[in-house]
Amino acid sequence: MTFAPQTFKQQLIDWRRELHQNPELSGKEVATTARIRHWLESAGLRLLPYSLATGVVAEVGHGDKVIALRADIDALPIQETSGVSFSSQHDGVMHACGHDVHSSVILGAALLLKEREDQLPGRVRLLFQPAEENFTGAKALIKAGALENVSAIFGMHNEPGLPVGTFATRGGAFYANVDRFVLRVKGKGAHAARPHEGHDPIVLASQLVIALQTIASRDIDTLDSVVVSVTRIQGGNTWNVLPENVELEGTVRTHRGDIQKQVEKRIREIASGLASAFGAQIDVEWFNGPVTLINDEKWAAFSMQVAESVGYKTQTSELHMGGEDFAVYLQTIPGAFVSIGSASPYGLHHSAFNPDETLIENAARYFATLAEKALLQN
Template sequence: MTFRQQLINWRRELHQHPELSGQEVETTARLRHWLAGAGLRLPQYPLSTGVVAEVGKGEKVIALRADIDALPIEESSGVDFSSGNPGVMHACGHDVHSSVMLGAALLLKEHEKQLPGRVRIIFQPAEENFTGAKAVIKAGALEGVSAIFGMHNEPGLPVGTFATRGGAFYANVDRFVIRVRGKGAHAARPHEGNDAILLAGQLVTALQSIASRNISTLESVVVSVTRIQGGNTWNVLPESVELEGTVRTHQPPIQRQVEKRIRELAEGFATAFGAQIEVEWYAGPTTLVNDEKWAAFATRVAQDTGYSTQTADVHMGGEDFAVYLKTIPGAFVSIGSASEFGLHHPAFNPDEALIEGAARYFASLAEQALIEN
């Protein structure tokens, strides 16, 4: 079996058996089996799921990272290796990322004696709920690491295309829940109540004005209300409505300004309507900030490996890799996967042609980073 086909087979097996964040037990077992079978060392870290492998010797340590969890999505891609777990799918391509880093591990193992240090390959659990990177760091898997590199497939780029940028790349991700409490009433006698739905609707409209009227148009910011829940029948005005949504920014001052404005609007509407409005704020992963040196280095290696390279646009999605980059320097990159459907779509179907090339790229990147560092 060719190297390319082996990686594709592994990817397809992972794709058929997806597991949600923190539940990647079978995925972990498969990865451990494949890595151990290839002769990789598997240092023991206190992780309930996820695997860490290592190759080489010496004091210098460079890390590579893949994510391994899936999403609560029912697959509709139509591929003959579709998910066998109902309601769970690798709709973000973490199966692809894992196969890429498996390939890099195998290539590095082939010339382990020539490596000027160690490469630690981290197969991280729970990226989708933003808890995995913190668990990996707490377990000690970054100890001694001087730089770390990771990837995400990019369905909007052709296979053979590479993109990254120095500085802010992926966004800070915050989640908010707003609970509006008015007074219920018969739908035919609204004047006897305090319509929580009317208030919630106007609040949604006001929230959309934050990005366009309170923040400079030169800044990147998104405020999205993604869930509205209230009422349980057609002829009753409900007493309460709950809104949920997300805020995406790249600069901490803008993040703080948006949160402040949301709270001000909620307080103002509560006063104006004689209602109660409660805002709960959940801070997600911070902005992913690539080290300028390592982003430029990663791009040069990509060019040498045969990729068509470009500077990536800022990304409004979140990425747990950001937590690593607050601890040690490194770079996160995009590799083209040419899928008709985007990330988190039930028909997402990345082109497997990217896998072998990306594996060879990361093996080369890790080896050259050991020399550069």
């Protein structure tokens, strides 16, 4: 399957739009998987027989050395408001993070690599990963064997804050540890007119929110990155009754394991201290999410050199406080994760997110070149 440049560009955009119109949530990407399998098979790519409920792994080339490229394929539970002509046809589900773009980029790289298959100095494995948003997909692919014999892996995220044609990455820590906490405050209910007869959990919850903000500002070195955000408070069901219980939920983002443990320790200490002061009870549940994404220094520098060689304007990325399931691969093998500008007027996970599709063709050509050149490295 050979395309003229303009036809190639339009094919990738068409695939992206078809994926965008038909988004599926994490672990439910059945139709998405079928589409990608069909497109890859039609282009003559070898599909590898891994046992996966959703997701696709393909390969191009021959030889012992293997380099992997990864795209993510799942969408988010968001009602689209972008207004584009190819908006989501699935109510309440949207590709608001650009995984449809990422998939189209790696599909394009697959086509380009297939054209040069006989000249490739090894194999390129193409991972179309499900369930990135709930951080289970990378583990599923690794368990299935998708990283066997792979010497390095590369992936991307579109960056709405960067112009199209801009490339950024960094060696070392890049994306953050992502942890979730739930705080359950148990007080004593009472009539709102007689608060002294109870232990008001709403006042305690309010104090708790303020106290948690002192962790970043007063407990952690200001040169270390940390975010503590309370994102949900739920309690009470009427206007004149003090409730018995209030529940708070939130997230912690860090880039170092010792800071991560220190923050968890302080949250538990603050909760215990305030509970004692208010004569109440606060139960803390802590859920570890994806770990810090740590780029291999060599491969991060290499990925930037290749980006410069194909015409990207490159820069060293700032630390990201978001999480990324790609981090799990980098715990197993070396590689690099990169940002490519998508110039969306709205950010990731926004209902009006609308990346500039012109990034797709150049990014596809970049990843094809990156994979081929990486196969030549020691």
